[in-house]
Amino acid sequence: ETGVTQSPTHLIKTRGQQVTLRCSSQSGHNTVSWYQQALGQGPQFIFQYYREEENGRGNFPPRFSGLQFPNYSSELNVNALELDDSALYLCASSFKAQGNTIYFGEGSWLTVV
Amino acid sequence: RKEVEQDPGPFNVPEGATVAFNCTYSNSASQSFFWYRQDCRKEPKLLMSVYSSGNEDGRFTAQLNRASQYISLLIRDSKLSDSATYLCVVSKVGSSNTGKLIFGQGTTLQVKP
Numbered sequence: 001e002t003g004v005t006q007s008p009t010h011l012i013k014t015r016g017q018q019v020t021l022r023c024s025s026q027s028g029h030n031t032v033s034w035y036q037q038a039l040g041q042g043p044q045f046i047f048q049y050y051r052e053e054e055n056g057r058g059n060f061p062p063r064f065s066g067l068q069f070p071n072y073s074s075e076l077n078v079n080a081l082e083l084d085d086s087a088l089y090l091c092a093s094s095f096k097a098q099g100n101t102i103y104f105g106e107g108s109w110l111t112v113v
Numbered sequence: 114r115k116e117v118e119q120d121p122g123p124f125n126v127p128e129g130a131t132v133a134f135n136c137t138y139s140n141s142a143s144q145s146f147f148w149y150r151q152d153c154r155k156e157p158k159l160l161m162s163v164y165s166s167g168n169e170d171g172r173f174t175a176q177l178n179r180a181s182q183y184i185s186l187l188i189r190d191s192k193l194s195d196s197a198t199y200l201c202v203v204s205k206v207g208s209s210n211t212g213k214l215i216f217g218q219g220t221t222l223q224v225k226p
Contacts, residue, residue, distance in 0.1 A: 040121075042216030042217050102214070104158070107156050
């Protein structure tokens with residue numbers, strides 16, 4: 001519906017492992033933001049990428065890292081997974097010149113055991 | 114203190130009731146304000162933006178009080194389909210902040226027949 005697709009939709013990892021989540025932004029959108037939503041909480045801003053460069057970061061440790069590719073798709077990587085990393089990870093795309101109209105993907109559910 | 118605070122509820126109301134949600138934000142530099150709706154295990158979706166003059170969209174009315182740093186959402190004639198979590202969201206204006214949204218915890222509404 002929003003044109004933002006995320007993969008995988010669900011995954012289970014073991015503590016200490018690494019995970020890569022992927023996001024394809026809506027056509028024409030040059031900005032991608034990632035959010036973490038723990039159960040019962042609102043989404044928390046992780047970081048944003050604009051034209052392949054990090055453009056702002058929330059209060060997350062360096063083991064959370066990302067990439068944006070020339071086609072504006074993006075990856076979120078989390079190293080040394082902890083149990084508290086279990087959450088819904090949301091990708092949102094926008095076009096920088098259009099203010100705050102952003103479009104969320106359906107998210108990736110990560111469970112760390 | 115959280116930057117955006119909401120009463121998590123849940124609010125349990127009968128069909129046809131009027132229900133009001135409140136939200137406060139701590140950063141006076143916040144410039145843009147929104148209400149998002151999130152259905153269970155789905156991504157957040159924009160319900161409406163909130164303007165200082167107040168704005169209405171059908172059964173939904175949003176108000177902003179900048180002096181008190183307070184945002185509200187009123188839902189009239191509640192429908193079963195209104196059952197969801199309502200997220201209060203703020204952001205700083207400026208293209209460099211596009212997509213960097215600060216979410217409240219969310220308020221859960223359950224409308225019963």
